[in-house]
Amino acid sequence: MKVSGKAVVYGDDVNTDVIIPSKFLTLLDPTELSKHAMEGIDPKFVEKAKNGVVLVAAKNFGCGSSREQAPLALKYAGVKCVVADSFARIFYRNAINIGLPVLECPDASSQIEEGDLLSINLDEGLIVNETNKRVIKATKLPGFILEILQDGGLIAHIKKKGGKIRDL
Amino acid sequence: MNIAEKILAFASGKDEVKPGEIIDAKVDMAMVNEITGPLAIQAFKEIGTPKVWDRNRVVMVLDHQVPADSVKSAELHKIMRAFAKEQEIPFFYDVGYGGVCHQVMVEKGHVCPGELVVGADSHTCTYGAVGAFATGIGSTEMAGVFATGTIWLKVPSTIKVNITGKFQRFVTPKDVILYVIGKVGADGANYRAVEFTGPSIGNVSVSGRMTLCNMTVEMGAKTGLISPDKVTxxxxxxxxxxxxxxLASDENASYEREVEVNLEKLGPQVACPHSVDNVKPVKDVEGTQIDQAFIGSCTNGRLEDLELAAKFLYGKKIAKNVRLIISPASQDVYMQALKRGLFEVFLKAGALVCNPTCGACFGGHMGLLAPGEVCVSASNRNFIGRMGSPEAKVYLASPATVAASAVAGKIVDPSTLGEA
Known part of the structure; x- marks a missing residue:
């Protein structure tokens, strides 16, 4: 799987309350949700993301609540992949389950700047920063997680597997 | 093995598991609320499996926006009701029957020691208080659990928190967990389990243990847990x-690291805006003016918390220009507090007693903050905008600190005060 896009960069501990504030959690339509993505810290995000971006963050991205509305809002706002130094675990799993690629990359925040053009190879766990020509190594995703992403998320994956999540 | 490893080994039918290993485990209980449930139901329908894997292992609770505060919330409640009926779920807690989901799960006996429990809410880790491995998941993941009764999990490494000494006057488990989060950091327990142990854990009630385990997610933990003992x-x-x-930890169990808490030296703690790991002794922020005080939530809305607050409110009046909102964690807690006369104490002091709900804690309804306002809260998160306006500030503290501060009109250290 390959994705590319310009980087939109944030700092440490971006929590799910700022990714999608509580007052919007009654919205079930992901397109409606996406209009409020990152509203808690960056009211310009929706405009920046609309043509497709890679969201880059420092450590502990997505900490806080278990709301799946957070990765959903990002995905429908135009985020093709989230790359972070580290992730909070529930956000990480939620993103994979709804088919939003996530890549843990300890050097992300130090090697990527706002507006850099990134080419990402998820299978290899490699990020090419086309702007400064650097290659950044990320943590490779396990095979079965890549498969869930390739299938477009957990639901499509379970359907394909005939009601199972993993081959035991 | 430690307790986390033992439960995951048992749930996955293995003799032994090691940190880092990915397992496929059987789920004992699964919980959804009305914020995460409707998305899970939608995803479950997409899978196409007609019935949940075991209707007796599913618990559904309405708690975040109870009673419905808008037509949209009412619609979410309606989706939950319809699913509970269609699937014949026996444990559906409608408005007026349950309370905050985590309190309901424990007090209604839905969680037992040694079980693997998943809940579509981050504070699911609370149930480690009774010796279960409980972890928060998202809605789509829950749909997978509804369909298969299983989940894949990476076995976490474990941080051991060793608690020694005697609790000082008006110092509570909330102060312990705030102190630990301050030391470990907001991501210091990411992907890990946190086990509370040591000679003093035997003196902590299940209520206090729930507060300890509840907030382990604020340092990124997958679960917080305590080996079952006499108290459990x-x-x-x-x-x-x-x-x-x-299932309990072996004497020679291994841990990634250990954190020491000496209660002899621990005073009341507060998490300052805008992160839960920005922890200081309360005395460092004494005098900070407040507009609102809140006692409630899955963290501190239990009878023990309300009784402690009442000690500071009995015969007193809340300071002018401050409002105190109290929301018992469940209908059961509400009834017990009523019978014990706590509401009379609260009402005479000028507090507003609300129904059980996650409302104010998660910034949904019933007590939002205006720009520039300051709240001292016995809840669990102080993120920007968490309890209302992004320009408001939230200080997290124990029910003792919150109640004492509500009377004073500013943050005060309860350990320096006498009881009312």
Missing amino acids: LEYIKDVTDKQFKI
Whole structure:
């Protein structure tokens, strides 16, 4: 799987309350949700993301609540992949389950700047920063997680597997 | 093995598991609320499996926006009701029957020691208080659990928190967990389990243990847990007659690291805006003016918390220009507090007693903050905008600190005050 896009960069501990504030959690339509993505810290995000971006963050991205509305809002706002130094675990799993690629990359925040053009190879766990020509190594995703992403998320994956999540 | 490893080994049918290993485990109980449930239901329908894997292992609770505060919330409640009916879920807690989901899960006996429990809410880790491995998941993941009764998990490494000494006056488990989060950091326990142990844990009630385990997610933990002991078993026998297996840490169990908490030296703690790991002794922020005080939530809305607050409110009046909102964690807690006369104390002091709900804590309804306002809260998160306006500030503290501060009109250290 390959994705590319310009980087939109944030700092440490971006929590799910700022990714999608509580007052919007009654919205079930992901397109409606996406209009409020990152509203808690960056009211310009929706405009920046609309043509497709890679969201880059420092450590502990997505900490806080278990709301799946957070990765959903990002995905429908135009985020093709989230790359972070580290992730909070529930956000990480939620993103994979709804088919939003996530890549843990300890050097992300130090090697990527706002507006850099990134080419990402998820299978290899490699990020090419086309702007400064650097290659950044990320943590490779396990095979079965890549498969869930390739299938477009957990639901499509379970359907394909005939009601199972993993081959035991 | 430690308790986390033992429960995951048992749930995955293995003799032994090691940190880092990915397992496929059987789920004992699964919980959804009305914020995460509707998305899970939608995803479950997409899978196309007609019935949940075991209707007796699913618990559904309405708690975040109860009673419905908008037509949209009412629609979410309606989706939950319809699913509970269609699937014949026996444990559906409608408005007026349950309370905050995590309190309901424990007090209604839905969680037993040794079980693997998943909940579509981050504070699911609370149930480690009774010796279960409980972790928060998202809605789509829950749909997978509804369909298969299983989940893949990476076995976490474990941080051991060793608690020694005697609790000082008006110092509570909330102060312990805030102190630990301050030391470990907001991501310091990411992907890990946190086990509370040591000679003093035997003196902490299940209520206090729930507060400890509840906030482990604020340092990124997958779960917080405590090996079952006399306190656990006494509690469990009163709430359920389900069969269970006692799994506890071996003496020679291994841990990634250890954190020491000496209660002899621990005073009241506060998490300052805008992160839960920005922890200081309360005395460092004494005098900070407040507009609102809140006691409630899955963190500190239990009877023990309300009784402690009442000690500071009995015969007193809340400071002018401050409002105190109290929301018992469940209908059961509400009834007990009522019978014990706590509401009379609260009402005479000028507090507003609300129904059980996650409302104010998660910034949904019932007590939002205006720009520039300051709240001292016995809840669990102080993120920007968490309890209302992004320009408001939230200080997290124990029910003792919150109640004492509500009377004073500014943040005060309860340990320096006498009881009312």
